[in-house]
Amino acid sequence: KQEVTQIPAALSVPEGENLVLNCSFTDSAIYNLQWFRQDPGKGLTSLLLIQSSQREQTSGRLNASLDKSSGRSTLYIAASQPGDSATYLCAVSNFGNEKLTFGTGTRLTIIP
Amino acid sequence: GAVVSQHPSWVICKSGTSVKIECRSLDFQATTMFWYRQFPKQSLMLMATSNEGSKATYEQGVEKDKFLINHASLTLSTLTVTSAHPEDSSFYICSATGTVVAQPQHFGDGTRLSIL
Numbered sequence: 001k002q003e004v005t006q007i008p009a010a011l012s013v014p015e016g017e018n019l020v021l022n023c024s025f026t027d028s029a030i031y032n033l034q035w036f037r038q039d040p041g042k043g044l045t046s047l048l049l050i051q052s053s054q055r056e057q058t059s060g061r062l063n064a065s066l067d068k069s070s071g072r073s074t075l076y077i078a079a080s081q082p083g084d085s086a087t088y089l090c091a092v093s094n095f096g097n098e099k100l101t102f103g104t105g106t107r108l109t110i111i112p
Numbered sequence: 113g114a115v116v117s118q119h120p121s122w123v124i125c126k127s128g129t130s131v132k133i134e135c136r137s138l139d140f141q142a143t144t145m146f147w148y149r150q151f152p153k154q155s156l157m158l159m160a161t162s163n164e165g166s167k168a169t170y171e172q173g174v175e176k177d178k179f180l181i182n183h184a185s186l187t188l189s190t191l192t193v194t195s196a197h198p199e200d201s202s203f204y205i206c207s208a209t210g211t212v213v214a215q216p217q218h219f220g221d222g223t224r225l226s227i228l
Contacts, residue, residue, distance in 0.1 A: 034216060043205055043221035099146055102155040
């Protein structure tokens with residue numbers, strides 16, 4: 001059974017700093033991995049999708065890496081802004097177009 | 113980009129009533145829809161997977177008679193919480209994926225259900 005863990009559970013950093021969020025999964029035979037953002041009481045916004053054959057994906061100030069063999073992914077946020085404050089979730093799929101197993105989330109607070 | 117609409121966004125009702133939540137894909141054919149539940153300060157847990165025209169597949173521990181799922185068309189899936197009780201209060205989120213392999217799931221905005 002796939003299990004996904006995110007560390008830390010909560011993180012507060014001053015505005016402008018770069019930061020890294022971590023995600024680990026127990027079954028390395030994944031199809032893809034996604035990073036999502038969730039604002040309080042809201043749904044999910046997809047940030048980045050990495051296929052199992054890829055090592056990283058970039059979108060603006062966000063960069064996600066994937067090391068499938070070690071069961072790890074990181075989300076790097078550059079030059080953090082208060083608007084980045086949210087809960088970040090990673091999720092893995094073990095088969096294409098199949099269900100996602102979500103991590104426990106990291107609640108990020110950017111201090112102005 | 114692909115849009116998934118979920119309705120209602122918020123519902124409060126008395127214990128014992130049934131509540132229906134709709135999930136619609138607005139600009140693509142959703143061959144598969146997923147229903148997740150999220151309790152406060154917890155992550156999303158998959159409840160069931162529904163494929164258009166067939167019965168839903170429920171995760172272990174989810175009561176299929178309690179949470180009725182219908183996926184009658186390629187653009188609509190519904191989740192009905194029957195005889196809801198306070199412990200069913202949660203945030204329910206649907207997602208949809210289409211026919212393209214490795215297409216990411218697109219999520220609705222969720223429904224906050226509060227049972228009094």
